[in-house]
Amino acid sequence: MVAALTLVAALSLFLLVVAPIFNLERVTIFFLVPILVSATRWGTVGALACSIGGVASLAFFFYPPRFSFYVADPDHIVNLILFVGIALLTSHLAGSLKRQAAELSRREKETRELYQLSRHLALAHSASEIYEAVQNHLTSSLHRKVMLFRSETDAKARGDSCVDPGIPELIRRGISAMPPGGGHDSRDTIMDTASGTSWLVRPISPTKAEFGVIAVDLGTKKSSEIEAMKRQIESVLAYVETTLNHLNVDRAIREAELRAETDRLREALIGSVSHELRSPLTSILCSASILRAVPALAADTRLAGLVDAIRQEAERHNNDIQNLLDASRISSRGVKPEYEWCDPTDIVNAATERVRLRYSDRHLKMNLQGDVPLLFVDSMLTEQALMQVIDNAAKYSSSDSTIEITTQAGDDKVRLVIKDQGAGLTEAEKAGMWNQFFRGHRHTLSSAGSGLGLWVAHAFVTANGGTIQAASEGEGRGTTVSIEFPLVRRPEEGLMQFEDASHE
Amino acid sequence: MSELPPTVLIVDDEAMIRRSLRAGFELEGFAVDEAETGAEAIRSARLKPRDLITVDLGLPDMDGAEIVKHLRSWSNVPLIVLSVRANESEKVRLLELGADDYVVKPFGMAELLARARAAMRRRVRTSTGQTDITVGDLTIQADPRGVSVRGDRVALTPKEYRLLQLLAQHAGNAVTRQNLLKEIWGPDHLADTHYLRMLVRKLRQKIEVDPMQPSILVTAPNVGYRLAGGESHEQDSVPTSPT
Numbered sequence: 001m002v003a004a005l006t007l008v009a010a011l012s013l014f015l016l017v018v019a020p021i022f023n024l025e026r027v028t029i030f031f032l033v034p035i036l037v038s039a040t041r042w043g044t045v046g047a048l049a050c051s052i053g054g055v056a057s058l059a060f061f062f063y064p065p066r067f068s069f070y071v072a073d074p075d076h077i078v079n080l081i082l083f084v085g086i087a088l089l090t091s092h093l094a095g096s097l098k099r100q101a102a103e104l105s106r107r108e109k110e111t112r113e114l115y116q117l118s119r120h121l122a123l124a125h126s127a128s129e130i131y132e133a134v135q136n137h138l139t140s141s142l143h144r145k146v147m148l149f150r151s152e153t154d155a156k157a158r159g160d161s162c163v164d165p166g167i168p169e170l171i172r173r174g175i176s177a178m179p180p181g182g183g184h185d186s187r188d189t190i191m192d193t194a195s196g197t198s199w200l201v202r203p204i205s206p207t208k209a210e211f212g213v214i215a216v217d218l219g220t221k222k223s224s225e226i227e228a229m230k231r232q233i234e235s236v237l238a239y240v241e242t243t244l245n246h247l248n249v250d251r252a253i254r255e256a257e258l259r260a261e262t263d264r265l266r267e268a269l270i271g272s273v274s275h276e277l278r279s280p281l282t283s284i285l286c287s288a289s290i291l292r293a294v295p296a297l298a299a300d301t302r303l304a305g306l307v308d309a310i311r312q313e314a315e316r317h318n319n320d321i322q323n324l325l326d327a328s329r330i331s332s333r334g335v336k337p338e339y340e341w342c343d344p345t346d347i348v349n350a351a352t353e354r355v356r357l358r359y360s361d362r363h364l365k366m367n368l369q370g371d372v373p374l375l376f377v378d379s380m381l382t383e384q385a386l387m388q389v390i391d392n393a394a395k396y397s398s399s400d401s402t403i404e405i406t407t408q409a410g411d412d413k414v415r416l417v418i419k420d421q422g423a424g425l426t427e428a429e430k431a432g433m434w435n436q437f438f439r440g441h442r443h444t445l446s447s448a449g450s451g452l453g454l455w456v457a458h459a460f461v462t463a464n465g466g467t468i469q470a471a472s473e474g475e476g477r478g479t480t481v482s483i484e485f486p487l488v489r490r491p492e493e494g495l496m497q498f499e500d501a502s503h504e
Numbered sequence: 505m506s507e508l509p510p511t512v513l514i515v516d517d518e519a520m521i522r523r524s525l526r527a528g529f530e531l532e533g534f535a536v537d538e539a540e541t542g543a544e545a546i547r548s549a550r551l552k553p554r555d556l557i558t559v560d561l562g563l564p565d566m567d568g569a570e571i572v573k574h575l576r577s578w579s580n581v582p583l584i585v586l587s588v589r590a591n592e593s594e595k596v597r598l599l600e601l602g603a604d605d606y607v608v609k610p611f612g613m614a615e616l617l618a619r620a621r622a623a624m625r626r627r628v629r630t631s632t633g634q635t636d637i638t639v640g641d642l643t644i645q646a647d648p649r650g651v652s653v654r655g656d657r658v659a660l661t662p663k664e665y666r667l668l669q670l671l672a673q674h675a676g677n678a679v680t681r682q683n684l685l686k687e688i689w690g691p692d693h694l695a696d697t698h699y700l701r702m703l704v705r706k707l708r709q710k711i712e713v714d715p716m717q718p719s720i721l722v723t724a725p726n727v728g729y730r731l732a733g734g735e736s737h738e739q740d741s742v743p744t745s746p747t
Contacts, residue, residue: 275562278588282610283520289612290528311612318610341698343705345716346723368716370709374698380592380726 004046007034008053012061019062027062028079035087039094047091054087055080110232113141117236121243130247131212134240138216142229145217148204149175150253171199175215196220200230205241210253270325277321284314308360315358319391323452326384327436330456335463337378344372344407344414347379351387352405358391361399367406375414376488377464385460385468388453389418389481395447396479397422416483425472425479433470434458442475461485509535510624511552515545515571516560516586525558528613542566546574554581556620559603561587561594568598576602582623584616592726596680599727605677606727622676637672639731642711642720644672653711663688664707667700671721671731678724704729 011034015027031054038046059069063076071077120133131148138146198218205211216233218226288310297303329335345368352364375382393403397420406417423442425433432438437451461468466485472478512534514525526536537554539545542563549557557575561568568585575583585598585606595606604623607616629637635646641654651658651668660668666688671679685694693699704723708715722732 274588278609279518279521282586283518283524285610286521286524286528286613286616289614290524290531293614294531314610341701343701343723345705346701346725349717350723350725366716370716374701383725 001042001046001049004034004038004042004050005053007037008050008057012057016061028058028083031058031083032086032090036090036094039091040098043095043098044091047087047094051084051087051091055084058083110141113137114236114239118239121240124243124247130240130243134236138214138233138236142216142232144219144229147215149213149215171201171215174199174201175213198226200226200233204237205244208241208245211241211244266328270328274321274325278318281314281318281321285311285318288314312358319354319358320450322384323388323450323456326456326460327452330459335381335459337381337464339376339378339464341374342377342379342382344368344375344416347375347383347386348405348407348416351383351390354387355390355394359394362394362397363400363402364390365402365404367404369407369409372407372409372414373487375485377466377485378460381460382464382466382485385457386416386418386483388457389468389483392453392457393418393420393422393479393481395449396420396443413484413486417480418483419478419480421478423479424475424477425470426475430470430472434468509533510555511535511537512556512558512620513537513539513545513548513554514558515539515542515563516558517541517562517564518560521560524613525616528617532617542571542574545571549575549579549581553579556582556584556624558584558586558616558620561585561598568594569601572598572601572603580627582620582627584619584623586611586616595727596682599678599680600683604674605730619677622674625676626674637675639672639675640720642731644668651711658710660707660710663703664710667703667707668711668721668731671729675731678727678730680728682728684728 008031011030015024015030018024019027031051035047035050035054038050056069058076058080059071060067063071063073065072071080117133117137120137121130124130124133128150131150135146135148138144197220200214200216200218202214203209203211204214214233214237216229218229221229288307291297292304292307292311297307348366348368352366356364390403390405397403401421403421404417404419406415406419408415408417423440426440426442429440433440433454436455438455439449439451443449458468461483464485466483468481468483470479470481472480510533512529514522514529514536516522516525516538517540522538522540526538529536534556537548537552539548542565545557545559559568559571563571568587572583572585575581583603585595585603586609587595587598587606588609598606604626605619607619628634637644643652645651649665651660651665667684670684670687681697681700682694685696685700688703689696689699704721705715708718708721711720712718720732722730724730
């Protein structure tokens with residue numbers, strides 16, 4: 001307003017100087033200029049101030065009698081009334097024009113952002129990319145903290161654990177407590193927290209709870225601004241819902257949740273089965289080993305043999321449990337090896353150590369090469385696989401027979417060979433021996449077994465990037481199993497710089 | 505300690521396991537106390553100092569790390585954890601938190617006793633300031649530095665000596681790979697397990713009768729290495745079916 005009046009004053013001064021020089025008669029028209037300027041720049045108030053200032057200036061300086069507000073000429077009075085009328089009209093026009101322009105540019109910005117979002121949504125291949133795009137879009141366009149929770153469980157998990165210290169406790173609980181049905185309460189929930197800020201927490205879709213929850217920090221804005229923000233969020237969410245529907249994301253999310261739930265249950269079951277079955281074994285083996293060490297018992301070979309039988313059977317049982325656990329691990333989520341550098345010699349020794357006691361009457365002959373390269377494999381899985389193969393070799397050979405275990409280094413691979421003098425393989429056995437639950441017809445009556453051991457061995461070797469093969473010259477003529485692992489790279493060369501050659 | 509029997513606190517929630525452990529320890533001359541829960545174990549350990557504590561990792565009220573941390577915050581008692589297979593990272597963590605060793609269920613009594621004795625000997629060694637260590641055929645002398653096997657001196661590189669020294673400090677008990685890598689090559693080489701594998705291989709060639717079937721520097725599968733204690737009778741023990 002001050003600026004508008006300054007404009008009028010400046011114009012008045014200018015005209016007072018210029019008008020007499022050029023003998024200007026109709027100065028009234030000049031005063032429309034500041035009115036137009038103020039109307040476009042400062043709106044109706046500025047224009048009104050301008051017109052009042054203009055009238056005063058005209059009456060005082062320019063209409064006779066000059067330097068008095070009294071206007072003598074009726075013509076000039078009409079002029080002034082017309083002037084005020086035109087001023088009001090133009091100011092109104094200019095003001096509304098300005099509002100329209102602002103609205104237009106705001107809409108243009110919104111459209112541009114929506115377009116950006118739609119492009120991101122169209123490029124999104126997965127639900128998580130959509131959520132990320134929406135979160136980024138709303139955060140940048142609202143300039144507020146926006147969080148999307150993909151599903152109820154996600155919301156619960158992230159709401160419960162304090163993922164973000166910036167979320168007040170009350171809001172966190174609100175997010176967790178979002179109704180699972182989705183449709184029951186789709187109204188926006190605004191909560192005033194201790195800090196005085198308000199939050200918008202609502203399901204992304206009013207009909208589908210799987211789509212998750214959105215939480216927006218609205219800050220301490222006025223209710224009219226909050227309404228505008230809510231409208232904007234609303235329009236974006238409607239759009240997002242359509243896209244999510246289109247991608248069939250709800251079903252995918254539900255399936256993923258089901259899978260996760262199944263896995264959790266299975267893990268819990270495996271854990272408890274493992275614990276329940278192993279605890280009695282622990283006391284059996286522990287007790288048997290104590291008995292075995294008692295001198296009175298050790299002196300009597302029959303009694304010592306009984307104790308050994310208890311230990312061997314318990315060990316076998318332990319191995320069966322391990323097989324079952326391994327098998328359920330393979331079928332439930334596949335094998336995920338944890339690779340590390342391992343010495344094949346260590347793996348062979350650990351595996352044979354475990355078989356040796358259960359088959360104390362078999363001769364285990366070791367041909368281990370001293371400079372065999374290290375392997376980059378999961379040592380636990382590899383050892384378990386090797387143990388199964390050696391165990392199998394011992395199981396199907398007679399007592400006093402020899403099982404030969406050899407490590408060989410090739411140019412680009414390491415080979416572990418297990419050679420027995422046992423039952424050998426028929427063609428049918430060769431074809432089916434790596435399958436789950438396979439048992440050779442010849443052996444089903446004479447020996448117990450689950451048909452899991454070699455299948456587990458095969459799965460573990462393959463998971464580590466290796467191959468496993470069996471060869472036999474026929475029934476009763478022994479079996480040779482070869483396990484091969486490719487060499488990733490030879491780490492020995494790199495070692496030299498870290499090992500100092502100086503001797504003490 | 506020669507007059508009084510050594511004391512052990514057995515912490516396990518399974519009554520049958522406690523029973524067999526009690527029998528095993530009592531036959532070896534220990535005075536045995538039992539605790540069913542972690543809370544009870546901590547209470548009991550505070551009331552009466554023990555020479556040894558064995559802790560089962562599947563306690564209903566407390567997780568293994570918690571109980572080890574708790575005990576280690578005020579006590580230096582030898583601590584052996586009983587764990588199940590497929591829990592390797594947990595074992596490593598517990599060793600790093602200060603447990604002396606572990607046995608894998610199901611285990612033989614001889615194995616548990618060997619681990620326990622090794623941990624107890626270490627306490628005696630540190631309290632008496634004993635520096636020379638003999639493990640089976642192997643003698644490690646601190647001043648002047650020297651290592652001999654079956655009476656013959658062997659020449660070791662500084663890194664080989666350092667490895668042997670680290671293992672000897674815990675003779676009979678497992679030392680984690682991470683710990684060895686950190687001490688020998690520094691904290692930047694924790695992932696370079698192949699350095700350690702190769703160093704162990706070279707050292708075995710110098711000190712073992714059969715480097716392919718080591719009996720002194722043995723592997724603790726997936727955890728690290730240990731120097732087999734001279735006193736353990738591995739023949740009597742059920743193999744650790746660990747992995």
